[in-house]
Amino acid sequence: MANENEILDNIANKEYEFGFVTDIEMDILPAGLNEDTIRYISEKKKEPAWLLEWRLKGFQAFRKQKLPEWQNFTLPSIDFQKISYYAAPRSKKKYNSLDEVDPELLATFEKLGIPLSEQKALAGVAVDAVFDSISVATTYKEKLKELGIIFCSFGEAVQEHPEIVQKYVGSVVPHSDNIFAALNAAVFSDGSFVYIPKGVRCPMELSTYFRINTENTGQFERTLIIADEGSYVSYLEGCTAPMRDENQLHAAVVELIALGNAEIKYSTVQNWYPGDKDGKGGIYNFVTKRGICKGANAKISWTQVETGSAITWKYPSVILQGDNSTGEFYSVAVTRNKQIADTGTKMHHIGRNTRSRIISKGISAGQGQNSYRGLVQIGAKADEARNFTQCDSLLIGDQCGAHTFPYIESKNNTATVEHEATTSKIGEDQIFYLNQRGIDSEKAIALIINGYAREVLNQLPMEFAVEAQKLLSITLEGSVG
């Protein structure tokens, strides 16, 4: 077995793959946050009055809220005035086709492994590419349109389908939900919008790729997905950012609405820049994700593979309102160096016979800190509700930490809630067994980790599963304990 220190050094020296910067002309709003910032963004996007009003309400709420103070979680102070709230690649007009997109932008996404030209694109995946504040391209749009599926940037949806946007925006994550959601409501620049009509099964994976490029900007996108009765959609998001010494803020909001018998599967592979080995730089990833199963038999499933960001703070949740509805949360979160991941989920059981399943796998290496924070709430009317939670933590190296804070609240005497959690060191005897069969420690760990995370990785669509598996192996390369 290789020397432990040598190997631990190795992880620290492992470079972030996606840390390059794209040199492109940008429209950047000077740093600062006040009502004028919001009016500027709204005007820039030619938004209707109701949306500006809603943004301003969000800003009011933001000013009243405090940063969360939680057990074993201290947020660094953030100077909200030093961030630029809008940055967009400079262009004369809206792109009508890919040919009009700046070749430098296309090259950037290609380098990230996200080719945007449809000839090269991954078969069966439609992509909305978001560069800093705005969406630059959406593939397969026309093909989807034939089925009545709307897949476009949020800005476009506001222009073309204002009635749907107005009906649903803020209906799951209100403008005053928490400080970051309020900030997002005030300054969100773009994001993706999806509407799947009644009874339609979306034939391809829909996907958004987020890229932060410009210095001192924050990214505040907003995603809204509505699955009408009996429809199905699988949605993926991926994200990267350049290596910079300053921390950058990413405060996104995702709202999912599943009507009766509809199903939404939302998968995330989060690989924002995590900062260097001393914890310098990296993205603050403070995201509010929530879905509602509005109708009976609806289903929302969150899957996430979290390997990036300096600090992650997110709890994809499901409100189980419809009878017999189902909520799922599958998560793998890896922290190393000085990364902090504070993640988990909330399952609000309101309807009868609602089901939820939570599988959370934390892996802490280096000086990384990993916390699971979860809530399972059974309301008085949620007869026969059921939850199963399994959260496991794996520790690699003696400098890291793993924490579990589950909250279980039940007001119903027909409910069943089961929570299990374990924390342990990576199995030395397992590594030895694999060694003895001729597998070196590095590969042995990768095998063990992938086995450990299997239950979650299996939830990802094929195209992403392979990538996520690779990402896990790379992230933990050299992490022998």
Added chain:
Amino acid sequence: MNVLQEQTIPLYGRIVEKYSKLSTTAASQQARQSAFHRFQLLGFPTIKNEDWKYTNITRFLKDEYALEAPSAGAPAELSELLAKAAIPDLDCYGIVLVNGVWDGKIEGGELPKGIELHRVSDALSQPGDLFTNDNWGNLHFAALNAALYTDGLFIRVAANIVIEKPLHIVHVYTSDYNLMVQPRHLWIVDRNAQLSVIESTVSGLSGEVKIWVNNLTEIIVHNDAKLDHVNLQTAATGTRLVQQTIVHQKKQSLYNSYTFTLPGADLVRNDLQARLEEDHTETHLYGLYLTAGDQLVDNHTLVDHQKPHCFSNELYKGVLLERSTGVFNGKVYVHKDAQKTNAFQQNNNLVIGKKATIDSKPELEIFADDVKCSHGSTVGQFSEDALFYLRARGIGEATAKALLINAFAFDVTEKIKFPAVETYINQQISHHIPVNHAG
């Protein structure tokens, strides 16, 4: 400080007044003062305090409480209360504390050599401070107690002494008017010594009288020493019981705790902290809460793994009847130095009452890597299969349910090492699970 509480909670003003009038020895002066300041800083807990998120005590603070206990003298109903606390067939030494004051009498024969019992009030008059310093962290009520206590029970078992018979301490709380009492105890089990303590808490209150017991017990289990600690909480309606137990465990010591809470008291809040201050300790925490009526029973435990090679195991079970609320918050904290820690925790709840509520929060905070820790929490009902099996053998549904409740509790009761106590507690449980509850 806490102007709002000073204005809205009548008890708060009385506390300030009592503190200002307290006559005290110089030795304890400083400790009382810092505890009082701590309490002023913390105030009474509200649901905004994470540790009190599910336990709202506002309604109990609305009542007024006097802070002076009635003058000594055996109250009329004492024998009745003692009969309630008596454990048949238990061979033990027995003592009784009325409102936190021991009358100095011992039943069950003379104490063997090597164990000494004193009133805290007597020990206080000796030079030097009896208690070690503590800043009380977020223990609101412990800080209050440490500022205002006047009496309690001091126990010391000398090194290498094994006390064979258990010591049964009956705490009787009784008053004709609303009262808050704050007994403070200190028990020391010296090197390689062994002791078993069984505590019973009973109360007798007439009519609408309320009593608030703010109990603080500190325990030091020295190297290689062993303490078995059974707590039987059977106080009556009208009682608000806050019981803080802080256990300091030294090298290779063993501490076993068994906490049973039964229907009665309006509020029971147990804060049990096992602080594993040296290596190779062993700790077992068992608990059973059977709640009924509008009871609110909250068990907060902390197993603080500060040093390596310690083992802890915790099992708390709850049966919630009628409209009662149960709260369980178990924290296992493993410090960076505490390698080779094995820590296990389990909380299971059986929710029977249609309006019963359970809030469970098992927590793991782990900063060392070579550890094995796990926790589990369940909320559920009877296994339908088990019920069917019993019914298919001719056992009626209600009886079958009562059997299953007893079986559920069995995991905890079977852990008690004194058969007489196990029988006693099983009878108490059966008494509270009449057939109509289960139906």
Added chain:
Amino acid sequence: MLIIKNLHAEVEDKKILKGIDLTVNAGEIHAIMGPNGSGKSSLASVLAGRESYQVTEGEVLFEGKNLLEMEPETRAREGLFLAFQYPIEIPGVSNINFLKTAIGEIRTYKGLPPMDAKEFLRLTREKQKLVEFDAQLVNRSLNEGFSGGEKKRNEIFQLAMLQPSLSILDETDSGLDIDALRIVAQGVNKLRSDKNAFIIITHYQRLLEYIIPDFVHVLYNGRIVKSGTKELALELEEKGYDWLKEESREQEATTI
């Protein structure tokens, strides 16, 4: 003793029993055989009153009383015993306490005085011997940590203790080694009399070498498709179930 007429039942909207007719008299042993999924265990569950099964048609008379109207425990008290295919483990309930309770409740139902401790002890010892059931197992938690064979022997031990008039053995032989099988069979043979009856549900003919049935019925697709004497069991052993499936399919085709 037991009369089943045109019994139809379903579970989760799936039709499982599609018209069973069967009469069992005191002193008889009936074997019910059939391939997997034919409805054998479902029949046992319906007779014992498992709630997930809905009876949609037909009637069952047990000692002249409407069995289907009774609660599961009433059926047991009336003398119907099911030896479970998968006996459940109940941690914390001791075998002995469980039996004491069951006997107590059955006696109360029958208007008999409670059994005194001495008599209970004597009965336990006697019946234990009958099924060669270890005294230690009797004191352990119900089926907890029992091996498959121990669980099955515990079922027969309970049968001996409760002395039912009609016993249904649901695949009691499955997963048993030859010694355990012999013990179980001997137990049943010693317990049988002209006052009681047995229904033995089994997939294999093997158990029937030890317990000689008076009648053998073949259940297929929710119906009894063939009845006969013990020779039928041998025939099935030899030819398997396939020919039966053919035959019943042909029958069905002609009736349609």
